[in-house]
Amino acid sequence: MPQPIPLKDHDKEQSLVNRRLIACALLVIILCLALVGRLYVLQVLQFDYNSTVSENNRVHVLPIAPERGLIFDRNGVVLAENRPSFDLTLTRERAGDSAKVLDTVAEVLHLPEEERRQFDKDLKRVRHPFEPVTLMYELSEEQIALIAVNQFRLPGIDVDAEFIREYPRGDHFAHSVGYVGRINEKESKQLDSVQYRGTQSIGKTGVERFYEPQLHGHVGYEEVETNAQGRVMRVLKHTDPTPGQNITLSLDINLQEAAEKALGDRRGSVVCIDPDTGEVLAMVSKPSFDPNLFVTGISFKQYAALRDSIDRPLFNRVLRGLYAPGSTIKPEVAIAGLDSGAVTPATRVFDPGYYELPNYDHKYRNWNRSGDGWVNMDAAIMRSNDTYFYDLAHRLGIERLHDYLSQFGLGQKVSLDMFEEAPGLMPSPQWKRATRRQAWYPGETLILGIGQGYMQVTPLQLAQATTLIASKGVWHRPHLAQTVGGVAPVDENPMPNIVLHNNSEWEQVNHGMQLVMHDPRGIARDAAAGAQYRIAGKSGTAQVVAIKQGERYNRLKTLERNRDNALFVGFAPAEHPRIVVAVMIENGEAGGRVAGPVVRQVMDAWLLDADGHLKPSGPPHV
Template sequence: MPRPRHTLKNAHQEMQLIRVRSWVAALAVLVLIGVLASRLVYLQVMQHDVYITRSEKNRVRVEPLPPTRGLIFDRRGELLAENRPTYNLTLVRERADDLDATLELLAELLELPEKEIEAFRQRSRQRQRPYQPALLMSDLDARQIARLAVNRYRLPGVEVEGQLLRYYPDPEIMSHALGFVGRINTDELERLDSGNYAGTHFIGKTGVERFYEDALHGKAGLRKIETNARGRVLRELERSDPVPGQDLTLTLDKRMQQLAVDLLGGRRGSIVAIEPATGDILAMVSTPGFDSNQFVTGISVANYRELQDDIDLPLFNRATRGHYPPGSTIKPFMAIAGLSEGRITPRTTIRDPGYYQLPNDSRRYRNWLRWGHGRVDLERALEVSNNTYFYSLAHELGIDGISRQLRRFGFGERVAEDIYGESPGLLPSREWKRGRFDMPWYPGETLSAGIGQGYWQITPLQLASATALLANRGHRVPPHLAARVGDKEVRMDRTKIEPDIELADAGWWQDVIDGMEAVLSGREGTARRSGQGLKYRMAGKSGTAQVFSLGKDEKYNAEELAERLRDHALFMAFAPVEDPQIAVAVIVENAGGGSSHAAHLARAMTDKWLLDFKHLPRLQRAGNDNTSVTTQKTPGGVEG
């Protein structure tokens, strides 16, 4: 059977179909071109600033240039704090492909102990702004640098950079006075000027380093560099050099510092020496000290715990923060208070039977000499350190008069111009006790205050400052540590300083000083052994500060007490009497009587300054006397 014939194709219909398909294809192409064009306009026009910035960041990088920290010198130009070259490990987090993997590799290459790895990770998170390097490790050794160099291709964002690191040539004798620098921590990052501290990894933490941080640090610089895709520097496009920190010249004398440390001989204590006419602090020592270089690169946990747990408290600055009862060293100032208040005259005498009794009170407040000193006037009371005389005077003054008068000498106040962390101590008063204990003040407590016991708390720096004020016959020159910042002398603004102490009779100063001179040169002077062979006139006062209170009629016996319960030995002095050039305060903890265990230390300090160094010129000042620095318990009977 034949097949049926097929109908021929419709050419017109085929052309219509092709034409429709062509238009659809053309339209799709046009739509795609439009999308591409709009995207191109968006990227090239609307997002031009964004992408040009990203491009520049890939090609051009801005790096901070940290300033060189200023050096610190003593008054004779001896270097106390310098900068030595070292290599640091830094990390730019944004350039690290995998931060955790990078840190793990670094810990492996540097062979870090497990206990330090977490601190290592924390440092990687500390930074001031994007693309700024975080300091991971300081003072790399040659072996570590070599291992990092070999593996550099595996460590994007990690750099080994050369930098000057703080170094203290004499840390043990200068640790407390100078303080130290350390790594910038998170809290400090929040308060610092991120621009000025860009690239800086260290900041002053304590002492002079902290107080004069702004001057010592300097101003950071910047440099703009061009890099390739791998981050390698091709050329430097622009540079703004950093301004180095200013050098600091202190009033301290390194030789006097060393002498003070040697005299204390490892015992717990402090020696502060001041030049009365200028307020220059010649020595300010607290022992034991510590190696401040450990803190610059970051002290290990074990070493820091060892310092913290040390029973002798080497980290504690006894000179500015140690609190001690002044003992009998307070008596010359009590004498001035009594004269100023009109309670005594230089010729006022009492009869000392060996004790003092308050009216209508059977309790006896004993003199250190049980049988008493007989008839005693002001000069002899100071010479023999008679407690009964000053019990009587304290009762006459009352605690209000004592507080009012002795505050003029700086007790209960911060006395220095430029010492970071100085404590004001404690000058007892009626108001203080009410606020502290919600209790009234009792008359017996006034007697304790009159001989420097009870609630009293002073610092060695305060005692030295008050001694210098006494040596100056009331002329006030606040103590300070800085002599020059760069080429500029540090000056005090006398309009901001408390007025001088003026007495109704200027001769009273000499009356008190005569009694202090008799302490060393008098027949009954408590420190007459230390005064033997003096080649100049020296005035001083010994003191013995109780660590705990004795009961009624109880006798002190050092041999029966644990070493740390024994009395503190104190001595304050100045010389020469007619032209004071040095005032000294000495405190030796748990040493016993001040006349036996502290007076000879003060004598050694004055001997060295006046006899060995007197041919040297004084530190040059820009002015004369008006030159000043602008900076921003119940007693049990104690021998003097």
């Protein structure tokens, strides 16, 4: 039987449609209200915040690195300057996939894998948003052209021009002026993040490091408007950077070259000081190195060659070399003996070629094994008689000897503006108990009196101690900077002058040092032969390795680097000193014969004119 056909209920369907339309309308109204509400919050309630964020996305502040101050010698010769360089930079925010971009750069420029890996390390350095990272320095014209042709493949890559440091005199002033290098991760955490924005280099050694705040200057800024891709559309505001201050050093390039020539290819150092001011006139440490290698980043191979060299070219012997001073400190020991009353100029000691302490059978040998007979102070200084100074050290005792020698700056930092200076060591019973857990022995006082034993000083300290003999105890800290930004440096922690009970004692020691150079029996008479001025000097030969009791030094049986060091200190003209020179030659063996002529050549270069005549002197030395 057929089923009945159902009829549509139009009223019911119409009601269902109406309910659905109303629900949709309500949903649309709710969504519209939510949208309007959100727009109200963004446009009205959060207007200030969102407008600031929008502005920050559109406007960026880019740093402008200041130009580093220049460094000159006392004659105005440029020792450190800035030159333009075209560098490859990457702005990570504009690059997108930076790893892919760097791969393309390496492909375009045909770079080795080592440099490609270095790019990744550079990108990990701390930086600000939209601040470019320098990947390569000093691009060649060919490299710049390749980057330009492939620019469409290298988003975020730019070729920027900037100034980089250059040292036109190369290795001549590497140990005094120092060098700048790229800022490493440790330094970046310690530096002022505002002042060093956009700066790639910082002073690492020498004057460059000590006067970094003055040389660096102050950063400038540009406010720029960028599009969505980060490309600069226009400059809204520009603030110029403040360049660093120029520094004029007391070094003299002509004297520096003369000192290097006199030293030759030997390992050692030369320091020259003006006794009236403390200005360092020359500072040579050999062998040296080219500081330009470090400016934009030295290669691993080049650095390894310098670091591992047996001659240690990176080592500043003037400031960090610690050596036994040998007989060069005998003038200071003589001052201690005279001022304390332990001896007088007429006090005589008999020298049979050795010295023995009372109740001891150990013989402390004089360098002249046959002995010099009866010697007074003049003869002791002139002949560098060890026996006399053994006896004098015994009379003084270690406490007085330590205190007097410390007044001359031995065993402590003496410079005003030399960052790397080592303090050295002036031993005492307290020091030995604290470090060796041993008592001080009388024999150790004797060998300290001739500059051996535990005592260690730098060539700069030797030069300063000799300067105090020349200036009669007036302290001027040695310094390299003559002016910084046109202003002379100030010693905020001056050392007290050395005041003796009798000022004539300075002249007594000065006279003995002149005998070293000008008496027929003087230990360094050959070095002063034909001089047009009087020289006061003192030689020193310091052991590098100990020799057993009773044995003699035999150079033929001693390894070259274990042979004695040769030292010499002096000043001239002896009556009114205008220059103090200290020379140290590693393993040179004979101070008077080897180091003495170096001192003479340096003095001639400073005191004589082109015709070989003595230059006119200034006012008498005070």
